[in-house]
Amino acid sequence: MKHPLLPDYDFDTYKEITPEFLKSIEKTCVLCDIDNTLVPYDEPNPTDDVCAWVKSITDAGIKLILVSNNEKDRVEKFNEKLNLPYLYKSGKPSRRTVKNALKILGEEKKNAVMVGDQLLTDVITARVSGITSVWVPTIKKVETPFFRCKSAIEKPFIKYYYNKKAKKNI
Numbered sequence: 141m142k143h144p145l146l147p148d149y150d151f152d153t154y155k156e157i158t159p160e161f162l163k164s165i166e167k168t169c170v171l172c173d174i175d176n177t178l179v180p181y182d183e184p185n186p187t188d189d190v191c192a193w194v195k196s197i198t199d200a201g202i203k204l205i206l207v208s209n210n211e212k213d214r215v216e217k218f219n220e221k222l223n224l225p226y227l228y229k230s231g232k233p234s235r236r237t238v239k240n241a242l243k244i245l246g247e248e249k250k251n252a253v254m255v256g257d258q259l260l261t262d263v264i265t266a267r268v269s270g271i272t273s274v275w276v277p278t279i280k281k282v283e284t285p286f287f288r289c290k291s292a293i294e295k296p297f298i299k300y301y302y303n304k305k306a307k308k309n310i
């Protein structure tokens with residue numbers, strides 16, 4: 141069994157997670173983190189690139205739900221333009237998060253991927269829930285003691301993942 145902190149796939153940015161890729165791995169829905177996955181923490185609105193990516197995914201008939209541990213106001217403001225289903229204070233890394241998101245979408249685990257930048261939040265949520273995990277690097281590091289600590293824990297796993305990938309073991 142794979143380590144719970146190692147993703148199934150990684151991309152340099154969410155923009156590389158295309159409908160073609162999702163269809164190639166037979167996925168029909170995406171559970172997507174917001175902060176530092178789509179935009180930095182301090183960016184309240186989706187960029188034009190985020191809007192274009194969301195449109196490309198949903199136009200392809202793939203369902204997308206925002207799954208954030210951030211506050212209601214942040215998530216609702218970010219979603220004003222996008223108008224997607226969403227979960228705020230979603231409870232990641234609990235299994236309940238995935239269960240709730242799939243219930244809203246009317247989807248099954250086998251069709252879902254979770255996209256996010258945090259191994260200790262997004263990747264582990266996907267892995268303990270039995271759904272596919274897609275990891276993207278953090279857009280802008282958050283310099284608080286909590287995030288510095290998280291980042292220090294994640295670092296060796298990211299290194300290990302890249303090393304394994306380089307040897308084509310992943």
Ligand SMILES: [Mg+2]
Pocket residue numbers: 173174175176177256257258
């Ligand atoms: Mg994040």
